[in-house]
Amino acid sequence: MQNELDCRGDGSVDDALLPSMSPDERPDKPEEACGVFAVLAAGQPVANLTYFGLYALQHRGQESAGIAVFDGEARVRMHKDMGLVSQVFDQSVLERLIGDLAIGHNRYSTTGSSRVCNAQPVLLMTRLGPLALAHNGNLVNAAELRQSLLEHADHFTSTTDSELIAFAIQQEVNRGLDWDSAIRAAAARCRGAFSLVIGTPEGLFALRDGHGIRPLVFGHLGESFQGQWVVSSETCGLDIIGAGFDGDVEPGELIHFRPGAAVPERSRWCQQPPKLCVFEMIYFARPDSRFFGESLYSYRVRIGEALAREMPVEADLVIGVPDSGIPAAIGYSQSTGIPFADGLIKNRYVGRTFIQPTQAMREAGIRVKLNPLPDVLAGKRVVVIDDSIVRGTTSRKLVAALRDAGATEVHMRISSPAVTHPCFYGIDTDTQDQLIAARLTLAEISAHLGVDSLAYLSKQGMVEAAQAPSSQFCTACFDGAYPIEMDDSVRSSKLMLEPSGLAATVTER
Numbered sequence: 011m012q013n014e015l016d017c018r019g020d021g022s023v024d025d026a027l028l029p030s031m032s033p034d035e036r037p038d039k040p041e042e043a044c045g046v047f048a049v050l051a052a053g054q055p056v057a058n059l060t061y062f063g064l065y066a067l068q069h070r071g072q073e074s075a076g077i078a079v080f081d082g083e084a085r086v087r088m089h090k091d092m093g094l095v096s097q098v099f100d101q102s103v104l105e106r107l108i109g110d111l112a113i114g115h116n117r118y119s120t121t122g123s124s125r126v127c128n129a130q131p132v133l134l135m136t137r138l139g140p141l142a143l144a145h146n147g148n149l150v151n152a153a154e155l156r157q158s159l160l161e162h163a164d165h166f167t168s169t170t171d172s173e174l175i176a177f178a179i180q181q182e183v184n185r186g187l188d189w190d191s192a193i194r195a196a197a198a199r200c201r202g203a204f205s206l207v208i209g210t211p212e213g214l215f216a217l218r219d220g221h222g223i224r225p226l227v228f229g230h231l232g233e234s235f236q237g238q239w240v241v242s243s244e245t246c247g248l249d250i251i252g253a254g255f256d257g258d259v260e261p262g263e264l265i266h267f268r269p270g271a272a273v274p275e276r277s278r279w280c281q282q283p284p285k286l287c288v289f290e291m292i293y294f295a296r297p298d299s300r301f302f303g304e305s306l307y308s309y310r311v312r313i314g315e316a317l318a319r320e321m322p323v324e325a326d327l328v329i330g331v332p333d334s335g336i337p338a339a340i341g342y343s344q345s346t347g348i349p350f351a352d353g354l355i356k357n358r359y360v361g362r363t364f365i366q367p368t369q370a371m372r373e374a375g376i377r378v379k380l381n382p383l384p385d386v387l388a389g390k391r392v393v394v395i396d397d398s399i400v401r402g403t404t405s406r407k408l409v410a411a412l413r414d415a416g417a418t419e420v421h422m423r424i425s426s427p428a429v430t431h432p433c434f435y436g437i438d439t440d441t442q443d444q445l446i447a448a449r450l451t452l453a454e455i456s457a458h459l460g461v462d463s464l465a466y467l468s469k470q471g472m473v474e475a476a477q478a479p480s481s482q483f484c485t486a487c488f489d490g491a492y493p494i495e496m497d498d499s500v501r502s503s504k505l506m507l508e509p510s511g512l513a514a515t516v517t518e519r
């Protein structure tokens with residue numbers, strides 16, 4: 011049996027580093043960690059399907075992309091590189107990725123810097139053959155896990171916690187366990203958020219951490235592909251390749267999809283209360299992805315309606331900040347009767363590697379991402395709906411642009427509570443000292459943004475709109491109630507201020 015590990019992640023990193031950005035240039039939104047996608051379709055080529063799946067999940071990570079493909083004879087071919095899915099892969103690359111089990115990944119860095127050696131999948135050799143792993147989430151015990159794997163330190167090729175999970179599985183396999191037992195044993199050594207897809211010579215495994223903080227769903231390919239399986243971070247990854255939705259990989263669940271088997275083997279590896287990241291619902295996941303049986307578009311319209319009930323204001327026009335603020339703006343408009351309009355046009359082709367304008371260009375008024383429509387806004391009292399405020403830098407510029415376009419009043423309404431705490435579970439929300447709501451009172455934020463009024467949705471309104479038990483959500487970035495214990499060293503890396511106790515109220519300027 012030949013084991014071919016054909017990997018382009020060769021550590022040639024320096025010129026692959028993204029341009030460093032000043033705090034003012036960094037995206038003023040929480041940044042998603044990663045998207046994972048996998049296909050097992052015995053006897054069928056799957057690289058192209060995986061490409062499309064990753065393309066649908068592009069919003070979950072734009073720094074790097076990778077696909078590892080098993081050819082059924084324990085050979086794995088992998089291609090990964092920095093850039094968008096459409097930049098990393100072309101047809102000639104996909105044609106070389108021959109096989110019927112594929113593991114795919116889109117990355118945004120939360121642990122480990124943005125460079126090609128940290129791109130995924132992670133590919134390792136074990137006693138039982140190769141292992142390819144893709145991870146969405148973040149471990150809070152990475153230092154401890156790394157310590158327990160020091161015998162492998164010479165083989166670490168990245169600075170990611172995802173590689174540590176793969177090494178833990180390799181270690182358990184090499185101790186004599188079978189794949190199923192080794193994956194369970196390795197998962198038990200991890201603490202934090204981890205939605206995993208794992209390729210092995212015995213098929214595809216999908217696993218979620220005990221709280222199910224990051225989403226993971228599975229489905230099947232169409233009728234001509236009976237018994238052939240797809241696993242995706244979100245249902246939009248199933249939709250794009252015409253796969254049917256079968257269900258969530260449940261929190262604490264391990265699913266083993268064996269080649270050719272009509273039914274997957276489902277089991278619990280751990281029992282903990284579910285704590286899905288509520289920010290997935292508000293902002294991260296695509297609006298056409300389905301959670302709790304409905305699209306997030308519907309949920310986001312409902313939080314706009316709740317926001318209108320809680321925080322009404324007299325105005326002539328409701329606009330949303332594209333794209334994620336639009337459904338809530340429609341809900342706000344429907345609930346209040348204030349007309350909705352497109353007041354801001356977004357350039358959708360600005361990626362993370364886009365060359366940033368200089369400070370002089372910004373001062374001269376260059377608007378790369380959003381441009382207001384004066385014809386719509388002039389002479390109007392405008393309610394502008396956004397999904398969140400993190401540092402406030404973008405919101406401040408936006409308010410100025412709306413006034414420049416002729417808006418006579420600008421009332422900002424946020425369809426989530428104030429972000430006062432950083433995330434340690436796979437979302438980049440900056441350190442606490444950079445979160446504007448952790449530093450300033452509501453009145454101070456209003457003055458900083460230059461709005462006539464500012465109000466946030468309450469936590470109750472946010473979780474009630476989900477029509478699922480509120481206990482099922484992680485809401486830690488709004489209330490500091492972290493569901494997973496962390497060492498002080500992990501907390502101190504981001505948690506630098508005490509909670510400000512900012513209430514979801516309205517302030518007038």
Ligand code: SF4
Nearest residue numbers: 287288433484486487
């Ligand atoms: S802390 Fe916030 S962003 Fe992080 S998992 Fe919890 S709700 Fe999501």
